[in-house]
Amino acid sequence: TVGAIGYGAYEIYGKRHPLEQKPFDPKKRTVVVLGSGWGAVSFLKSINTDDYNVMVVSPRNYFLFTPLLPSCTVGTIELRSIMEPIRFITQHKSRNVKFYESECTDIDPESKTISITDVSDIKGSVSNTTVHYDYLVMAVGADNQTFGMAGVREFACFLKEIWDAQKIRTRLMDCVESAGFAKQAPEEVDRLLHMVVVGGGPTGVEYAAELHDFLKDDLEVWYPELADKFRITLVEALPNVLPMFSSQLIQYTESTFKQNKIEVLTKTMVKEVADKEIKVMDANKNLVSIPYGLLVWATGNCPRPLTRKLMARIKEAQTSPRGILVDDYMRVAGAPDIYAIGDCTFSKYAPTAQVATQQGLYLASVFENLARIEEGQNKKITPFEYSHQGSLAYIGSDKAIADLPFLNGNVSVGGVATYVFWRSVYISNMFSFRNRFLVVGDWMKSKVFGRDVSR
Ligand code: FAD
Ligand code: MG
Ligand code: MG
Ligand code: MG
Ligand code: MG
Numbered sequence: 001t002v003g004a005i006g007y008g009a010y011e012i013y014g015k016r017h018p019l020e021q022k023p024f025d026p027k028k029r030t031v032v033v034l035g036s037g038w039g040a041v042s043f044l045k046s047i048n049t050d051d052y053n054v055m056v057v058s059p060r061n062y063f064l065f066t067p068l069l070p071s072c073t074v075g076t077i078e079l080r081s082i083m084e085p086i087r088f089i090t091q092h093k094s095r096n097v098k099f100y101e102s103e104c105t106d107i108d109p110e111s112k113t114i115s116i117t118d119v120s121d122i123k124g125s126v127s128n129t130t131v132h133y134d135y136l137v138m139a140v141g142a143d144n145q146t147f148g149m150a151g152v153r154e155f156a157c158f159l160k161e162i163w164d165a166q167k168i169r170t171r172l173m174d175c176v177e178s179a180g181f182a183k184q185a186p187e188e189v190d191r192l193l194h195m196v197v198v199g200g201g202p203t204g205v206e207y208a209a210e211l212h213d214f215l216k217d218d219l220e221v222w223y224p225e226l227a228d229k230f231r232i233t234l235v236e237a238l239p240n241v242l243p244m245f246s247s248q249l250i251q252y253t254e255s256t257f258k259q260n261k262i263e264v265l266t267k268t269m270v271k272e273v274a275d276k277e278i279k280v281m282d283a284n285k286n287l288v289s290i291p292y293g294l295l296v297w298a299t300g301n302c303p304r305p306l307t308r309k310l311m312a313r314i315k316e317a318q319t320s321p322r323g324i325l326v327d328d329y330m331r332v333a334g335a336p337d338i339y340a341i342g343d344c345t346f347s348k349y350a351p352t353a354q355v356a357t358q359q360g361l362y363l364a365s366v367f368e369n370l371a372r373i374e375e376g377q378n379k380k381i382t383p384f385e386y387s388h389q390g391s392l393a394y395i396g397s398d399k400a401i402a403d404l405p406f407l408n409g410n411v412s413v414g415g416v417a418t419y420v421f422w423r424s425v426y427i428s429n430m431f432s433f434r435n436r437f438l439v440v441g442d443w444m445k446s447k448v449f450g451r452d453v454s455r
Helices: 002-016 038-046 066-072 086-090 162-179 186-192 202-222 224-229 247-259 305-313 353-374 416-429 433-449
Strands: 029-034 052-058 062-064 083-085 097-101 103-108 113-117 128-132 135-138 194-198 231-235 262-265 269-273 277-281 287-291 294-297 338-340 391-396 399-406 409-415
Touching (some): 029 038, 038 052, 038 353, 052 086, 066 162, 083 086, 162 186, 162 294, 186 224, 194 287, 202 224, 202 231, 202 262, 202 391, 247 262, 247 391, 247 399, 247 409, 391 416, 409 416, 416 433
Parallel strands (some): 029 052, 029 135, 052 097, 135 338, 194 231, 194 294, 231 262
Antiparallel strands (some): 103 113, 269 277, 277 287, 391 399, 399 409
């Protein structure tokens, strides 16, 4: 405790009194980092700015702690608590790190330049320009997979960014208040209070779990007349949810969901998305219509437009439609001096924060070694090796599941103790003392006062 307080005090002091930084050095090479998510931030935290000029381009000027985003959709945690300004992260570097809040719209590997655009509402007289790089680190993450289905972008909510969580929270309360509107027809009440989640991966499961807690703990209390009308349905095309977990934990999750009255429709494919209903092909190959009030779409990743554009420029080497092909050193095939990490790549690992973080850390060490080799030192650059620390997911009513590598095997645990573990893992992985303080505060606040039901 004394250590934690001491560290906190040190961190607060450091944040408010940043050290003076060296300016860019024209003799050093410039590394341009695209993105401010898990991969980019992990790289930025460990890159040695004595060796390089570092510039960051990202449309958002903060890092987002995605594992706790589902908790923000129901107000267990507030959004600002899981955001960390990118400048808090770069201000401790020995050399100034330039940050441009903008989107990279094109990469030209021939001239080693990128095009950047200020995509925010307020722009100065210059909002488009090009920037030169010596090395480029692509960490732009991925887009939401819609399978090209019409209506998804228009009617469903994704769950990836801050604004997605805000939109879900607002829409949910809108549905509840509209269901309570005077003389609402019973079937319309049923529709409005039916929350449908598409996708049985960790994001879809954790969202359904948080939603269940919110219904039980808060909405049923504040809206007693609607209490028995709330319904949650999870739709998954595969035979079971959470394919990355052990079969024991899949069963545990499915039975917990059953107890919590979350209906799980497996082997069910969404065929059509309209404003008030989806049409699905069920396990018996029948086309069924499911009316909904809120639709949350969490079916995984697909490459962003920028990623596809770069792959098209070097298409002889980029043969996978699913993401950028990199070698064991995170170098982009077909583009010298471009590296790619995290969800924008197509690799043998799952697209997780855990992978992106390890790749970012690894790449910073590669850059460190390159600088030492250039000085004449004898350094060897070894390939990236992923070390799996386990998988965790929250499944509702204070229960979590964990698959953890242990000795030469694996342990699978689930329940309330795992939930305490889940919380402590997240808290110890939160980027700063400030975020830890905010999240713990939010948890206590929602335990004591309940969650806020204002729209
Ligand atoms: P991101 O973190 O998505 O970062 C991409 C960055 O690039 C963003 O800053 C974005 O603004 C920026 N960007 C986008 N386009 C451009 C452009 N054109 N130019 C410049 N910058 C651009 N993983 C786990 O390991 N454990 C979990 O518990 C977990 N929970 C999750 C829960 C949710 C709700 C979600 C959505 C994901 C979760 N993940 C989890 C997965 C994890 O968040 C991703 O794997 C991780 O974010 C990938 O890191 P990244 O750096 O590749 O991409
Ligand atoms: Mg990133
Ligand atoms: Mg992120
Ligand atoms: Mg702006
Ligand atoms: Mg309304």
